[in-house]
Amino acid sequence: MTTQLDRTGVLNTIRQAQGQLNPALKRIANYVLKHPDIVKTQSIKDLAEVCEVSESTITRFVQALDVPSYQQLKIGIAEALSTHGKAAPAAHEAFVYDDISASDTNAQIIKKILFRNISALEDTAQRLDLKLLDKVAAAIDKADSLAFFAMGSSTLAAENAVMRFMRVGKRCIFYKDQGVQQISAATLGKSSVAFAISNSGRTIPVVEALRTAQKRGATTVAITSYPDSPLAQSAHLTLLTNTTDAAVGSAPYHEAMLSKMAQLLVTDVVYSRYAVKHVDKSIAAIKDTNTVTEGSRYR
16 A cells, blocks of 8 residues: 555655644654754664654654654655755755755756655645535635735735636635735625635734634635644634645745745635536636636737
């Protein structure tokens, strides 16, 4: 039987599990992801000491990942590093985008970006709860309006969702200005669905806007990587994206586009799930909007 570990590799498995681990196990996960080149040769005693936990806690961490043994964990880490083509780069090496460095060739740049994006999308697809998707689609079905809250590069997913849902006849609200987002949240009611998009789930204006929307009676949906984040805990429904902010030797993840690719996937899936429930109505609305958009293109 193919396991989660077989499909994604041990490092991706750890990244996906981070949000559900208790503080002690999360501390181990953070260390392993930050120093995989060290852990692959480290004894269980040494790892326990550096993480300030007992050896039995390391064993529980291994079991939580559904890995047969600590030795197998180290083998998996070594294989993951080998898959990436080299061990994690030195801490002083500068990155211009994700894991891209000045020494990379064009072919290596393409390969790295392609690999990371495919992995992000596959991990997100595995994390999506199919039952929750149906609940979100049902909430959209009943709503008179959809409101979106996001800032920074997460606005790409919000704008994508607005464009998608407007094409099938849903009234949408989205303002890039954070102050106006707060005001718009206060205008929502029981007939609205509010979507808040943040990879970390800790962006204060986005969290506060969602909380305001919920107080006003709107159904609230969070799109984030972390189920224990303030955003997720403030929402009625949470759709999870991939968790890769501790990738091997990567640049600061908040500057990357990988989380945005995952967010775009989720908004497209939510839109598609709703549209296929109303396929005739959706197709008719798309035809109507095509009449407008066709006038903006050269023939």
